[in-house]
Amino acid sequence: MAIKVNQEECIACGACLSVCPFGAIVMQDEKAYITEACTACGACVDTCPVEAILREEEDKVVAMDKSQYKDVWVYLEIGEGKLRNVGLELLGEGRKLADGMGQSLASVLIGHNVEGLAQEAFAAGSDKVYLVDAAELAQYNTDSYTATLFDLISNYKPSVILMGATNDGRDFGARVACRVGTGLTADCTGLGIDEATGFVSWTRPAFGGNIMATIICPDHRPQMGTVRPSVFKKPVLDYSKKGELIRVASKIKQEDMRTKLIDMIHVCTVSCNLEEAEIIVSGGRGMCKPENFSLVEELANVLGASVGASRAAVDAGWKPALHQVGQTGKTVGPKIYFACGISGAIQHLAGMSSSDLVIAINKDPDAPIFKMADYGIVGDVLEVLPILTEEFKKIKSA
Incomplete structure (x- = not known):
C-alpha cells in the first residue's frame, strides 16, 4: 500500500504536515509531496480536508496453485x-x-x-x-x-x-x-x-x-x-x-561451494551438548561467583551430565552462552534437570519445562522454581552440592 497526493486537488493548507509522525511530507511549489520516509500509516489521509491524499492499493501477488x-x-x-x-x-x-x-x-x-x-x-x-x-x-x-x-x-x-x-x-x-x-x-x-x-x-x-x-x-x-x-x-x-x-x-x-571445510576444532565437549543430554546440572545467580561453578561441574562429571546455566549466570560472564538454558538460550528436555541456585524466571522455565524430572536447590522456599520441581531442596546450594556429589559417588562405587 502506498500514499499518493492528487496535485490537482491539493490546496496547500499544510494540515498534513503537522500530523505526519515521520516528517515524510514536504511543500514544494505550494503543493504537498510524499517523500521516501513515508510508512503509509495513513494519518495524513484522514486529516486532508479536501481528500487530496489517497491510499493506493499495490498489485496483489497472484496466489500459487x-x-x-x-x-x-x-x-x-x-x-x-x-x-x-x-x-x-x-x-x-x-x-x-x-x-x-x-x-x-x-x-x-x-x-x-x-x-x-x-x-x-x-x-x-x-x-x-x-x-x-x-x-x-x-x-x-x-x-x-x-x-x-x-x-x-x-x-x-x-x-x-x-x-x-x-x-x-x-x-x-x-x-x-x-x-x-x-x-x-x-x-x-x-x-x-x-x-x-x-x-x-x-x-x-x-x-x-x-x-x-x-x-x-x-x-x-x-x-x-x-x-x-x-x-x-x-x-x-x-x-x-x-x-x-x-x-x-x-x-x-x-x-x-564458496567455502571449504579445512578442519574441525571441538571447542566444547559433551558437557555443553545440552540438546542431546539426558541429565543436565544447571547453575544460576545463586552460585554467587564463577569459581563456585566447579561444584556444578563436579556433580555433572559424577553423573555423566551436561552443564547448563541461567541467563543471569551467562550475562555475568560465569559461563559461555553455549551453556545457557532458557527462552533466549537452548530449549532442553532431559530425563533429569538439576536447577542449582536458579530462582525460576519465566524465560528459564520455558527452556526446561519439557524435562521429565526437575530437582531444585534454592535457599528461598518461595522461589518460583519450586512450583515446577518434582523434588525441592531448601538450603544453601554451596553446601548442598558437595553433599549430593559425595552421595552419588558412593552409589556409583557400590
Whole structure:
C-alpha cells in the first residue's frame, strides 16, 4: 500500500504536515509531496480536508496453485554419524500433522554414506525417505545443502517442511525459504492444524515471551518452520516398520561451494551438548561467583551430565552462552534437570519445562522454581552440592 497526493486537488493548507509522525511530507511549489520516509500509516489521509491524499492499493501477488503441493517433510540433521534428536522429535509431530491432513510423512537425508540412517527414520514413523548421498555433501555447507533441498522441493513439491532450530537449520532454512519464495516461522514451540483453513498453524513466542503468536502461511508453499530441539518428545521407535527409500542424484559440484571445510576444532565437549543430554546440572545467580561453578561441574562429571546455566549466570560472564538454558538460550528436555541456585524466571522455565524430572536447590522456599520441581531442596546450594556429589559417588562405587 502506498500514499499518493492528487496535485490537482491539493490546496496547500499544510494540515498534513503537522500530523505526519515521520516528517515524510514536504511543500514544494505550494503543493504537498510524499517523500521516501513515508510508512503509509495513513494519518495524513484522514486529516486532508479536501481528500487530496489517497491510499493506493499495490498489485496483489497472484496466489500459487497450492493443490500441486502435498506431504509433510522433516529435514533430518546428522551429527557425528547419527541422527540428531530434534529430527526424530519432529517426525513424531510430523506424523500427527500428516495424519490430520491426510498426507504422507517423508524424511530428507542429505550427506555421505548415510543410507543406513534411513531405517531409523522409518522406525520413527516416516513413510518415505528422500536420500541425497554424495561425497560433496559429507560435511554441512550452506551453499550445497541449500541447493540440494531447493532441488528436492522443486521436483517433489512438499506442502510442509519441518526443520530443527539448530545452528545449521537456522542457517539454511531461511535461505531455502527465500529461494522458493515462501515464508518461514522460526523457533516454533507448537504445531497444529488451523480448523478454519486446514493450514499448519505455527506457534512461537514473541515480544520477549510475553505473548504467543500463531502464524499461518495462506498463499505460498511449502509451509516452512524451524522448531527448537527438545520442545517435543521423541516417538517410540519401531524397527519393524518399513518405508519407501527414494534415492536422488546430487547435482552439487565442488566448485559450486564458496567455502571449504579445512578442519574441525571441538571447542566444547559433551558437557555443553545440552540438546542431546539426558541429565543436565544447571547453575544460576545463586552460585554467587564463577569459581563456585566447579561444584556444578563436579556433580555433572559424577553423573555423566551436561552443564547448563541461567541467563543471569551467562550475562555475568560465569559461563559461555553455549551453556545457557532458557527462552533466549537452548530449549532442553532431559530425563533429569538439576536447577542449582536458579530462582525460576519465566524465560528459564520455558527452556526446561519439557524435562521429565526437575530437582531444585534454592535457599528461598518461595522461589518460583519450586512450583515446577518434582523434588525441592531448601538450603544453601554451596553446601548442598558437595553433599549430593559425595552421595552419588558412593552409589556409583557400590
